[in-house]
């Protein structure tokens with residue numbers, strides 16, 4: 001969907017470092033997409049319990065100007081994030097897979113004061129500050145960190161067996177001791193073993 005047939009649209013770089021400085025103070029819009037491994041997301045990587053080759057995040061961005069009645073068109077940005085990483089499960093203390101899928105929309109405002117005063121109604125539109133060196137990578141990191149669960153856990157019943165093994169052994173021992181002692185066949189077997 002092209003909302004801005006008049007304005008040129010530039011393709012964003014995919015190289016992570018280049019995403020640290022995007023010039024928004026120009027009459028053009030951006031589109032782009034790519035994949036960010038945890039190595040490219042230092043603040044997110046700090047949260048990782050372990051790293052699997054599939055961990056990381058696909059991102060897609062489009063910016064567009066949105067007209068408002070009686071005012072200047074505002075620059076907005078759609079971000080799509082989809083990916084996964086591993087956090088520590090707070091039940092079994094083993095790594096658990098956490099999947100992220102977010103589609104936040106942002107509006108760029110002229111300065112920090114306007115952004116701070118922007119009404120945050122049902123999180124529909126998140127305010128950012130216009131910048132000739134906009135840190136898109138940092139914004140992606142913020143969104144991932146915000147979407148991570150505060151208390152990560154495996155799904156119910158899916159915790160790592162290693163951490164639960166002692167409990168499983170206990171229940172097996174209980175089964176042994178609760179066997180009927182007067183079963184004649186068991187007694188016979190035990191007698192045979194002893195001989």
Ligand SMILES: [Zn+2]
Nearest residue numbers: 089092154159
């Ligand atoms: Zn667990």
